[in-house]
Amino acid sequence: MTPLSSRKQQILRALVEEYIHNATPVASETLVRKYELPFSSATVRHELAGLEEADLINQPHTSAGRVPTDLGYRYFVEHLMQESALSLDEQRLIRHMFYQVQDQLDQWVRLTASVMARLLHSAAVMTPPRSAEGRVKHFEILSVTDLSAHLVLVLTDGTVREQRLLLETSTLQDELSSISARLNPRFSGLGVDEINGILLSYDPSPTERVIANAIIRILEQQSDVFFSEDIVNILDHPAAAASGLRLANEDERAERIRKVMEDLEHKRLQQVMDEIEQKRILPVLASHLPSTDGVQVIIGGENRWDEMKDVSLVLARYGQKGKVGGLLGVIGPTRMQYGRAIAVVRYMAQVMNELLADVYGCE
């Protein structure tokens, strides 16, 4: 692509920002007025024609304003946008919330997703921390009733998982403890394959077999995706419409359109979340990510996945390479506030990294 003139850049940037803000096709005149561009609307129109040629923007219909295309957003994200960092207050608030649940691991994912969703008024996704291949470090078995017990397993990567055991014969805590004492040294440091090997090489008791199977099952478990959505209050405000305030006419109109747009976007979002939940998209995401280490932006499915039309993803990995970690990010309309979204996702990934470092790896 031939590089854009600085004036074209300036105009494109203003246009994208305006559209993200207002969800209304942007007119040349508006750009000049609101962004105090040092040339006339006709000139802007000329440049807009050029940008349209380059497929960076679009006209919904002749004689309407312009709207960025996916490519336009891409250019914006890569060259024009600037990240808007979180305010210190926000950072403090987040830190504080995580401080409160620092000892409840299962809350981390929920909280992270919830924070992202709320800060960005959109939906967030996150996979819980996992490492690729797990190995047993230590486990304990707690008796619950005569015939059931609870297995807790610490992996070498530091993650803890648990599972209910249904025993075949009535077994008390003492016996479970002794089994645990017997098996722990045997399984320590091993992965799925080795444990399977051990099971073949000797004849375990029924209870031991139940335990071993549970361990294998835990090690093989896939990580699932967690969602959080900020439920925006999109309900119409008939009060506002009824009170015939026609003063702010232009603004009101824009407001109205914005409401409708956000409504549509909201529905679209739910569709996509649904599809992601059906696991149709997740594997693609995972395979797309490794390319770089920072925050990745996928705009409108980037012409590759129709399912993601009109929807953008801002994703990041967290955790160290090869160790325990996962994916986290935000799903929003293509017209999301990329600057802020990227900043938030980056920050949350960093927070997760620190939390993980605190609790898991101490090297």
Place this chain on the structure above:
Amino acid sequence: MTPLSSRKQQILRALVEEYIHNATPVASETLVRKYELPFSSATVRHELAGLEEADLINQPHTSAGRVPTDLGYRYFVEHLMQESALSLDEQRLIRHMFYQVQDQLDQWVRLTASVMARLLHSAAVMTPPRSAEGRVKHFEILSVTDLSAHLVLVLTDGTVREQRLLLETSTLQDELSSISARLNPRFSGLGVDEINGILLSYDPSPTERVIANAIIRILEQQSDVFFSEDIVNILDHPAAAASGLRLANEDERAERIRKVMEDLEHKRLQQVMDEIEQKRILPVLASHLPSTDGVQVIIGGENRWDEMKDVSLVLARYGQKGKVGGLLGVIGPTRMQYGRAIAVVRYMAQVMNELLADVYGCE
């Protein structure tokens, strides 16, 4: 309230069913035609006037059909409706799904809510199994890193909870095990108050104190609410509208209106879920329930909670009285399919009861 004549009942029942089905104000003529009533529309109109007098139904505006009021739904649920049991296939499917996660306790709540939401195309709520006051049965501590460990606690009611521990001094598994062996007999069978008492009466080591505090925190934890929502695909189908098929005109019109209604209902639902999540409604629910043992229906907030206007709840307790258990149910528009909803909620409560009996109490 004076009892309704059987003819009024017949008409009310038909009206409610029709409205639940179509979300369209019901006309006298429609009732006669679709439900083959043995009298004319004029007679029906007369009776409708009576029902309106009794505040069981409503006219959105003069010369529109009738719509049930909350009171009307109430009457329907209590006297006219019949429960529509789950098909054997559905039952089998559900059993199978639970069979697959029978050893993953944390999945039960998720699965139950998800099943209810999906079967009823609405939102489901559920609190995880808890008993009123918890007592320690047994716990174990697993070392994760030098400075962090994992506490797993089995309560006398059979529930298992866990928490991450941040240790002040570097401690290995062996030492944690010996502390656990020392504290277990001391704490066994005790509740929050007694443990606090013990802590006052002697001077524990820093690590012991961390552990005791964690146990107390676990015992004091409130049970949170879990949500699941069936994301209905409400997106308009412009294709259908574009293809100018005007043949099924009446049906098409009803269809259109239904779409809009469902959209509104959907938004309303999200509002209410939001409020419930903010914990504003939950305590009320809990206090409302104990009255009877079966399935409870709360319609449109039953004039008591404005927050719940237009929304109905079908709720049931599960678990045995005083033992481990919780609340589960469905939130939907007032025009939900009560017959089916009640059957589903009842069934799921029963499934949970059986699961709990299997794993927890064996008496």
Place this chain on the structure above:
DNA sequence: ACTTGCAGTCTCGAAGAGAGAGTGCTAGCA
């Protein structure tokens, strides 16, 4: 190289009219 001015195009909202849906009432019939 820009800008001004202007004709052309398209959308959106208001207004009005007609169709249709549904009611309540009254008169008549068993």
Place this chain on the structure above:
DNA sequence: TGCTAGCACTCTCTCTTCGAGACTGCAAGT
């Protein structure tokens, strides 16, 4: 007395029309 048929009336919904206004693209001017 209980039911029905007929009918005038009301209210909503939809379709159409029409004018205003929002933008554009182009051509002529600075």
